Amino acid sequence: MFKAYNCDDLISKWEGMYSSDGSSETDIWPFFKNLASDVISRTTFGSSYEEGRRIFQLLKEQNELTLQTLLKVNIPGWR
Template sequence: MLERWKEKEGAEVEIYEELRTLTSEVISRTAFGSSFEEGKQIFGMLHKMMALAETNMYTIRLPFIR
């Protein structure tokens, strides 16, 4: 990550995306023993699933919970 930043010296760097990629890389190497690039599709699906869960969180109505 730092080497990529050095290459972009003087240019803007999208910190959120870089840190998200770094975190995903650490998790995938620790949990699965593979790199983020190999599991990129899985992390993309997890991201979509979290977005769907967030939008549907308040649409489910249970009679005993208000």
């Protein structure tokens, strides 16, 4: 049931973005990213993405730091 609720919210947001002639060009990637994050959060942790936003932010920062660290490691023959 919550999947339909999330999708309904998403569609409502998009409908509010239409121009007066009923058309609009929208980058949907951020919307789908948030929807997928919300579904994962509700399924895994039992709370919405908004409630767990800080956890996702920390995971993103951790991934960025890991990548930066890996780029600094000197592996013979790598470069």
